[in-house]
Amino acid sequence: MFADTLIEKLQKSQHLVILTGAGVSAESGIATFRDALTGLWKKYDAETLASEQGFRADPALVWGWYEWRRKQVLQAKPNPAHYAIAQLAEQLPKVTLMTQNVDDLHERAGSHNVLHLHGSLHQPRCLDCDQAYDLPKQADSKNTSNVESRIDPPHCYDCDGPIRPGVVWFGEQLPVNVWKLAQEACRECDLMLVIGTSGVVWPVADLPNFVNKDRGCVVQINPNITSLNGLASYNLSEKAGAILPKLYAAAFT
Ligand code: BV8
């Protein structure tokens, strides 16, 4: 099933980087970013809704979309891919897990210190003063139906500004410290697994290029071809939830 060289590299890794995208949560029933544009939102494109301009233009439309997505996440469970990733971190001396996903499924599968390159659905904050806002654990009751709907965002306790999702929108800079840590980890690692990302969004799409060509090796896990296929030394064209437990078993049991 796997090349001996790949298994050996995984077993001997002194610093493994794992970069995940929406594909790792797909088998938990979380729509990937582009698929998430259904219903009320299907006539919009992701870059419009996932932007400050989009939010300012229609806060209820954008907040409703994020509440719908947050409800999906609250009802979802980690899948075997998330658990296999958490197990790898227990087996190896150093694993840096970085994700483009705004869900908390890695954490709920037992992963720690996850670098959220594009923020999180669970850290909303004030658009005007940046003050954090505590969302109720369950998604907005008005949005219990399956029909996607507009929801007026709550307002800041301090300045009454509108509360925005705690994600990195298009046109926004990634969290500076998280980005720095991600670049450093990719430069230093001896092996990088890139799992379930289309590699179209920058600057994250550039991270595999930071891996040292002599010392490092990039492995892609994605049932589809992406822009990374040329760069990766191994392309495992399988679903993450199916192949990661097998890869873990081949290397560590
Ligand atoms: C910035 C949070 C500057 C929000 C997200 C032209 C060229 C280059 C760059 C640009 C350009 N025009 C504009 C830009 C910049 C822009 C960009 O990259 N645009 C793209 C569309 C071209 N980038 C930005 O704006 C970034 N910021 O550049 O700031 C700056 C600098 C300094 C100071 C100020 C400003 C910010 C980008 C972050 C955007 N936020 N998410 C939210 O979630 O709502 S990005 C969002 O889309 C996701 O996080 C994800 O990263 C990305 C893609 O989403 P998906 O396609 O759903 O997911 P993914 O890519 O992960 O693909 C799914 C994959 O899974 C597929 O390949 C599929 O085959 C695979 N799969 C499916 N099932 C499975 C599977 N794999 C394994 N197993 C399975 N079962």
Ligand code: ZN
């Ligand atoms: Zn405020």
